[in-house]
Amino acid sequence: MRYSRAFIPTLKEVPKDATMPSHVLMLRAGYARMVGAGIYELLPLGTRVLHKIERIIREEMDAAGAQELLMPVFLPSEYFKETRRWELYGPTLLRIKDRKGGEYHLAPTHEEIITDVVRREVKSYRQLPLNLYQIQSKYRDEPRPRAGLLRCREFIMKDAYSFDVSEEAALESYAHMHDTYHRIFERLGLEYRVVEADSGAIGGKQSAEFQVLAQTGEDWIVACGACDYAANVEVAQAGRAEPPAISSAEPAALEKVETPETRSIDEVVSFFGGETTTAHTLKSLLYVAGEEVVLAIVRGDHEINEIGLARHLRVDEVLLASDAAVKEATGTEIGFIGPVGFEGRIIADPDAVAVPNAIAGASETPYHYKNVNYGRDFEAEVVSIRQATSGDPCPNCDGKLELYRGIEGGHIFVLGTHYSDKMKATFLDEEGHSHPIVMGCYGIGVTRLIAAIMEQHHDEQGIRWPVQVAPYQVIITPIGKDEEPLIKATEIYDALKVEGVEVLLDDRSERPGVKFKDADLLGIPLRITVGARGLKQGIVELKKRTESESQDVPVDGAVAAVRAALAELGG
RNA sequence: CGGGGCGUAGCGCAGCUUGGUAGCGCGCACGGUUCGGGACCGUGAGGUCGGAGGUUCAAAUCCUCUCGCCCCGACCA
Numbered sequence: 001m002r003y004s005r006a007f008i009p010t011l012k013e014v015p016k017d018a019t020m021p022s023h024v025l026m027l028r029a030g031y032a033r034m035v036g037a038g039i040y041e042l043l044p045l046g047t048r049v050l051h052k053i054e055r056i057i058r059e060e061m062d063a064a065g066a067q068e069l070l071m072p073v074f075l076p077s078e079y080f081k082e083t084r085r086w087e088l089y090g091p092t093l094l095r096i097k098d099r100k101g102g103e104y105h106l107a108p109t110h111e112e113i114i115t116d117v118v119r120r121e122v123k124s125y126r127q128l129p130l131n132l133y134q135i136q137s138k139y140r141d142e143p144r145p146r147a148g149l150l151r152c153r154e155f156i157m158k159d160a161y162s163f164d165v166s167e168e169a170a171l172e173s174y175a176h177m178h179d180t181y182h183r184i185f186e187r188l189g190l191e192y193r194v195v196e197a198d199s200g201a202i203g204g205k206q207s208a209e210f211q212v213l214a215q216t217g218e219d220w221i222v223a224c225g226a227c228d229y230a231a232n233v234e235v236a237q238a239g240r241a242e243p244p245a246i247s248s249a250e251p252a253a254l255e256k257v258e259t260p261e262t263r264s265i266d267e268v269v270s271f272f273g274g275e276t277t278t279a280h281t282l283k284s285l286l287y288v289a290g291e292e293v294v295l296a297i298v299r300g301d302h303e304i305n306e307i308g309l310a311r312h313l314r315v316d317e318v319l320l321a322s323d324a325a326v327k328e329a330t331g332t333e334i335g336f337i338g339p340v341g342f343e344g345r346i347i348a349d350p351d352a353v354a355v356p357n358a359i360a361g362a363s364e365t366p367y368h369y370k371n372v373n374y375g376r377d378f379e380a381e382v383v384s385i386r387q388a389t390s391g392d393p394c395p396n397c398d399g400k401l402e403l404y405r406g407i408e409g410g411h412i413f414v415l416g417t418h419y420s421d422k423m424k425a426t427f428l429d430e431e432g433h434s435h436p437i438v439m440g441c442y443g444i445g446v447t448r449l450i451a452a453i454m455e456q457h458h459d460e461q462g463i464r465w466p467v468q469v470a471p472y473q474v475i476i477t478p479i480g481k482d483e484e485p486l487i488k489a490t491e492i493y494d495a496l497k498v499e500g501v502e503v504l505l506d507d508r509s510e511r512p513g514v515k516f517k518d519a520d521l522l523g524i525p526l527r528i529t530v531g532a533r534g535l536k537q538g539i540v541e542l543k544k545r546t547e548s549e550s551q552d553v554p555v556d557g558a559v560a561a562v563r564a565a566l567a568e569l570g571g
Numbered sequence: 572c573g574g575g576g577c578g579u580a581g582c583g584c585a586g587c588u589u590g591g592u593a594g595c596g597c598g599c600a601c602g603g604u605u606c607g608g609g610a611c612c613g614u615g616a617g618g619u620c621g622g623a624g625g626u627u628c629a630a631a632u633c634c635u636c637u638c639g640c641c642c643c644g645a646c647c648a
Contacts, residue, residue: 012597012609013583017641037640143572146642263648285647296647304647320646334648361648387647481606513608520608531607 003506022454023148029521038145038153048471056187064180066131077103079112083422094139106139114161119425133160149451156447162440170438177442189466195221196231207413211406214455219406222388226399234307236388252371259368263335265300282360284337286321289313297348302386309385336361339378348380407452415439463523464545467569472504475524479512479531489530492558
């Protein structure tokens, strides 16, 4: 492609609405533009990157025996009504009415539709297993789209669905996809972790998230430094922390203290001044879990894991009680609740009950108790309900957990018969008995990965694409006002094209600085600089985007040098 | 949904407090000089000041409503 003809609108200045590196870069480097909140158009460069990523995904999915198909995004409501997701999905589902008043929606995901195809066409165990996938736009009316392509209302996703005759077979399919995902993320040049995750409302039995590590990610994950244990903090096993060491570990007498204006742990700690630390306090949280109201206790410096709590209570979710509910259940205000004297179910974290002489709310405004001791002053079900955090011992080995932020790039689930039961997708076995098909589903956020790769591969100057996903592999930059550099550059350009290399020839009549800045901003992995100076000595310069020094290569050897460099970069 | 911020030329911003000619930088077009890390000089095009209503002789500026975008939070007591 000749740059002079290419549609690459770069920006010198940072658009004011962008804060995150990938968001700034995709706008500045001319990869994408915003159309509305969480709605973007991909410009030619962005589209090329998208296609590169899709190609890698297709190659690996096809190699794994999956078959691509394409399903509609615009769907009649009947499918989602069949599984009750029409109600359950809530406002995130983008609903549409047609001219006759018929109810439709834009697909946020396709389990129902694929299950429908399969139940209509698959009748026998002989037709299984099956793995079908598509790469398609999805729509979710996110409460808060953000960060450019990282959280959009319209986005492209690869979703695959596996269909098996049994749980064991489904687990095999799942394991196969697990391997396939490793290959895909590897090939995309991403640093990532596979983590245990919550399978959410979909009701999965087993699931794993492929988390791309990035400081700008939305998710918190912990990973062991010594073994391969890694988990989303939502589900991570929290290790035991040391109870706070204090001078007098002997239980002291319970003491009620007036503590005005101490609604948060921090306020409580500063009220007591040097006497205490957050680790000596108990955080008491009142939750509504189904019909029940429960009091959850974690140590003051810990965070509660609501998903863990919900699991222990065997409910789908727990909700923090409202001000009014707190008043009704405890007779006091938020900020002064405590376990002492609480009449009802109490769930306490092991680290919380291990705190001697703790400070906790007195269930009376505005008082706290000093010297609260588990066993003497309150009883509870002791269950690990806090979030894992940095420094916690690994549940699998002697290592320590570290905290990372991640971008959820992929998520794979064993669904079981959740959808096939509801939608009566069954098959007949050898004996003619009918069984529900056992399903799995496997997603990759394709457009999100464009941003995720940028988050991991950039510097102050711009993007630094891994070759496999770069929109062009090489950019040729002829320099100076003479004709000679452009002529030579064009020769090299033609020769590379013949070789099948994807090249951008910067034939614009811009000054060198402009061309260099743009080349760096776009992030093309290799740059060939053709200048009058070098040509006098019969050389051109070859430079990797990730390196600061270029190497001189003979003009005749440019093509070979590019080929070698590409091979080195893994292209 | 709650809180905060912002909407003025393609992009980044000033002007608004104290109403009276819409301005600067970048970019864009033309001419000239320049040419190895976002050059310089000159000329020029480009704006219903997010939208609607109101106050006023007069509104980018004051008032009311509304739409959009960004950030933080969505109950961690």
